[in-house]
Amino acid sequence: MTAPTKHAKLVAWVDEIAKMTQPDSIVWCNGTKAEYDSMIKIMVDAGLATPLKKRPNSFLFRSDASDVARVENRTYIASKSKDDAGPTNNWIDPSELKDIMKKLYKGCMKGRTMYVIPFSMGPIGSPIAKIGVEISDSEYVVTSMHIMARVGSKVLEVLGDAGEFVPCLHSVGKPQLSCQDDLGQWPCAPLDKKYIAHFPEEQTIWSYGSGYGGNALLGKKCLALRIASVIARKEGWLAEHMLILKITNPEGKAKFVAAAFPSACGKTNLAMLVPTIPGWKVETIGDDIAWMKPGKDGKLYAINPEAGFFGVAPGTSMDSNPNAMHSVAKNTLFTNVALTEDGDVWWEGIGYDAPGKLIDWNGKSWTQDKANKAQAPSSHANSRFAAPATQCPAIAAEWEDPAGVPIDAILFGGRRPSTIPLVHQAKSWNHGVFMGSIVGSEITAAALDLKVGSVRRDPFAMLPFCGYNMADYFTHWIKLGEKTPAASQPKFFFVNWFRKTKEGKWLWPGYGENSRVLKWVFEQCDGTGKFVETPIGMMPTVDGIDLPAGVTAEDMKELLSVDVAGWKAEIADVRAEHYPKFGAKLPKELVAELEAIEKRLG
Numbered sequence: 001m002t003a004p005t006k007h008a009k010l011v012a013w014v015d016e017i018a019k020m021t022q023p024d025s026i027v028w029c030n031g032t033k034a035e036y037d038s039m040i041k042i043m044v045d046a047g048l049a050t051p052l053k054k055r056p057n058s059f060l061f062r063s064d065a066s067d068v069a070r071v072e073n074r075t076y077i078a079s080k081s082k083d084d085a086g087p088t089n090n091w092i093d094p095s096e097l098k099d100i101m102k103k104l105y106k107g108c109m110k111g112r113t114m115y116v117i118p119f120s121m122g123p124i125g126s127p128i129a130k131i132g133v134e135i136s137d138s139e140y141v142v143t144s145m146h147i148m149a150r151v152g153s154k155v156l157e158v159l160g161d162a163g164e165f166v167p168c169l170h171s172v173g174k175p176q177l178s179c180q181d182d183l184g185q186w187p188c189a190p191l192d193k194k195y196i197a198h199f200p201e202e203q204t205i206w207s208y209g210s211g212y213g214g215n216a217l218l219g220k221k222c223l224a225l226r227i228a229s230v231i232a233r234k235e236g237w238l239a240e241h242m243l244i245l246k247i248t249n250p251e252g253k254a255k256f257v258a259a260a261f262p263s264a265c266g267k268t269n270l271a272m273l274v275p276t277i278p279g280w281k282v283e284t285i286g287d288d289i290a291w292m293k294p295g296k297d298g299k300l301y302a303i304n305p306e307a308g309f310f311g312v313a314p315g316t317s318m319d320s321n322p323n324a325m326h327s328v329a330k331n332t333l334f335t336n337v338a339l340t341e342d343g344d345v346w347w348e349g350i351g352y353d354a355p356g357k358l359i360d361w362n363g364k365s366w367t368q369d370k371a372n373k374a375q376a377p378s379s380h381a382n383s384r385f386a387a388p389a390t391q392c393p394a395i396a397a398e399w400e401d402p403a404g405v406p407i408d409a410i411l412f413g414g415r416r417p418s419t420i421p422l423v424h425q426a427k428s429w430n431h432g433v434f435m436g437s438i439v440g441s442e443i444t445a446a447a448l449d450l451k452v453g454s455v456r457r458d459p460f461a462m463l464p465f466c467g468y469n470m471a472d473y474f475t476h477w478i479k480l481g482e483k484t485p486a487a488s489q490p491k492f493f494f495v496n497w498f499r500k501t502k503e504g505k506w507l508w509p510g511y512g513e514n515s516r517v518l519k520w521v522f523e524q525c526d527g528t529g530k531f532v533e534t535p536i537g538m539m540p541t542v543d544g545i546d547l548p549a550g551v552t553a554e555d556m557k558e559l560l561s562v563d564v565a566g567w568k569a570e571i572a573d574v575r576a577e578h579y580p581k582f583g584a585k586l587p588k589e590l591v592a593e594l595e596a597i598e599k600r601l602g
């Protein structure tokens with residue numbers, strides 16, 4: 001196929017990769033429905049996709065058991081200097097890694113088609129958007145990229161003859177040497193041959209051996225976070241692992257909120273929240289990534305660079321997230337969930353019992369046995385849906401505004417059964433950066449490095465996604481604050497939906513009731529909130545947040561009190577265990593914030 005572009009650098013790169021990987025043919029993707037349908041047909045015919053009778057144009061995929069999630073220990077930041085990758089990334093010398101990977105890539109697409117996928121992260125042509133071109137030998141990647149990014153000919157038009165793009169090379173790492181199909185098995189390479197590599201100086205991504213999610217859909221975590229964070233630092237903006245939502249009060253006044261949480265804190269649920277407070281509305285701009293740039297007025301303007309949702313299926317139900325359930329009613333790709341006899345999907349926590357005999361994510365027959373608490377689940381814990389954002393009933397009108405939305409508040413959170421109150425507000429930008437730097441969740445099962453009850457810190461929820469030294473990343477945040485006029489700065493909050501009593505009972509119902517906290521956040525941004533100053537920041541007065549059903553005034557007092565002893569222990573943990581990881585590069589401003597809180601605690 002001749003290249004549908006005169007972009008010499010792009011054509012030369014595609015030629016170079018084709019020479020190395022030796023595919024049978026090359027297809028330049030145009031992003032059309034016909035192209036999507038033809039990819040699906042190839043996968044259905046090969047036994048790799050199952051059409052779902054109950055959901056129009058929707059399909060189920062089952063991955064290899066070695067290829068079920070992002071592989072953090074096989075993910076590398078290959079900067080020239082180790083110090084530029086910093087203490088929290090896997091570093092490897094770029095030329096050493098290229099030598100290893102070139103050997104793997106040699107002939108790796110034999111018997112396969114090489115797809116060239118031009119894509120835009122962000123609305124095509126938006127001044128905030130970035131263009132990438134992914135080369136991949138996976139039809140699953142092509143169809144998933146159609147959903148998760150803006151793909152095709154229009155992107156090439158915007159790229160023109162000499163526009164900038166991020167080259168993203170992907171192979172499943174399994175040539176079809178005898179030119180036979182994949183025999184119904186998800187193609188990938190063994191774990192020790194998987195590499196997810198980022199070259200920040202070249203702004204290039206090389207991925208080998210995995211066909212799954214964040215390892216293979218290179219626009220998402222690899223480009224929109226790891227490489228974009230490097231670009232953002234250079235250009236003076238922020239590429240963040242944050243949802244974006246719009247909240248509107250009964251009078252029709254709206255605020256925009258960005259929020260970062262470590263995994264398993266209900267980020268997609270918050271992005272699509274259905275408020276329980278009459279008259280209030282929450283709408284979705286994005287559920288995972290925010291690119292925020294200072295506008296002429298000094299405010300941060302955010303876009304969601306993605307076009308779809310790649311959400312975790314287990315636990316998603318009409319109760320926990322009706323908007324997500326409606327989003328996946330059609331045109332959706334499911335991976336590693338269970339298949340019902342009548343051609344639908346099912347997963348643990350979907351809100352109803354398994355209807356009869358299922359096929360589990362391993363392709364085996366599975367019948368629910370509620371009496372057997374040790375029964376292996378039907379769906380993988382990281383099973384996913386990929387659905388177009390336009391299908392979300394709560395999608396905001398502004399979600400594709402190329403100019404972005406002005407951010408009024410930035411929220412951080414984590415799973416913290418004790419110490420951290422339901423909500424508190426930072427006193428300043430640097431206090432907000434301090435809050436972001438200590439984000440984390442308490443661990444509930446023993447891990448190699450941490451004991452039960454200790455906090456696994458995940459600064460800004462960016463630990464696996466910051467493409468450079470995280471101490472430099474903190475400094476970048478602080479410097480951006482210095483350049484932002486106080487009146488234009490968003491307000492920072494720390495929320496905790498996961499407080500428990502000493503007896504282990506949840507103190508806060510979460511889900512739609514979190515709208516009560518969002519309402520207070522709105523009011524604080526509007527200057528109408530009821531608050532008190534405390535040593536850890538501003539907090540709602542006891543009547544500042546309306547009580548949801550089932551929460552007593554006593555519970556609320558506990559949720560909104562400052563646990564002085566707990567906070568002293570928190571400060572000690574940050575000082576002794578967390579901050580030392582960042583060495584001499586840790587900004588002094590963060591230490592000053594730590595000391596100021598300690599002093600205020602008395």
Ligand code: O2Y
Nearest residue numbers: 069070212213214215288310
């Ligand atoms: O396991 C994967 O490849 C997906 S990871 C993911 C997907 C959607 C949103 N966030 C994440 C994440 O790990 O933060």
Ligand code: MN
Nearest residue numbers: 241287288289
């Ligand atoms: Mn994420």
